[in-house]
Amino acid sequence: MARCRRHRQYIQRYSFPRELPLEDAQDEGVRLTIEEIERYLDVYRKEGYSEDTLQGYRNKLQRLYADLPEGKTIGYGTLEWWRDQLLEQGYAPSTVNGFLSVGNTYLDFIGHREYQAIGQMDPEGEPQPELTRTEYLRLLQAAKFQGKEKVYLLVKLFATTPLPVQELSEVTVEAVEEGRILFSANRVRSAARLPEHLKKELLSYARREGRLSGPIFVTKDGTPISRTYVSTILRQLCPSAQVAEEKGNPRCLKRLYQSTLASIESSVALLVEQAMERQLEMEQMTIGWEE
DSSP: HHHHHHHHHHHHHHHOOTTTTTGGGOOOOOOOOOOHHHHHHHHHHHHTTTTHHHHHHHHHHHHHHHHSSSTEEEEETTTHHHHHHHHHOOOOHHHHHHHHHHHHHHHHHTGGGGGGGOOOOOOOTTTOOOOHHHHHHHHHHHHHHHTHHHHHHHHHHHSSOOOGGGGGOOHHHHHHHTTTTEHHHHEEEEEOOOHHHHHHHHHHHHHHOOOOSSSSBBBBOOOOOOOHHHHHHHHHHHHTTTGGGGOOOOOHHHHHHHHHHHHHHHHHHHHHHHHHHHHHHHHHHHOOOOO
């Protein structure tokens, strides 16, 4: 409970006024583009920065680009707004500081320091336990061994999709049949694609529970289960899975999803770069000036 209160305090302390949408701001701001991101990275590449460092910068700036509303404009308060989004999505304050640092450096590079986020969040006193994939698999095994299918599905759902726990009621039979869950996060409409194996498991569970339509995860009287209930049943699973109880919550499962996705994206990006390099080498062998 204390950890949750501290998390809410971070959001309240660093919150950009939600009643003022970005598009209502008077300042026109500056537009962020993928081309500008690459130009920025190229300058640092020429200064001798490693490709691993540049890829980290690229991932963070591309995340900012993806999170920005239509128009992709950075203005007064934009980075503070982004900080809110990252905190509410479960990122640790120290991780959010890293995102904002890259955003601030980029704004300095393009000559718009007036749009930078001011100050850093102190991560002290806000422990952010990290759930490993091995621990995640142990949670699944424990739920399966105990015959707790609902808990098993919730663990898998939050570890394989970006769905916020407060949007669990959107996991309906109809949405699962379609293969994607539409949900709102901070007034932005998003979609979570369901892995095929999870889709089949959810529909099988719904059929056996006699649910032909509507929300899948409900109480005995048919109302959607609460966030508190979800955290409670996940935490109760931890001892038998030999996982620390503070890791038994949707937030830690979501961070596992995010870190796994980031790792895969980084690997794919490296493969693309290597494939491009091989193609250029082959072309050089046939039509290079010295050749």
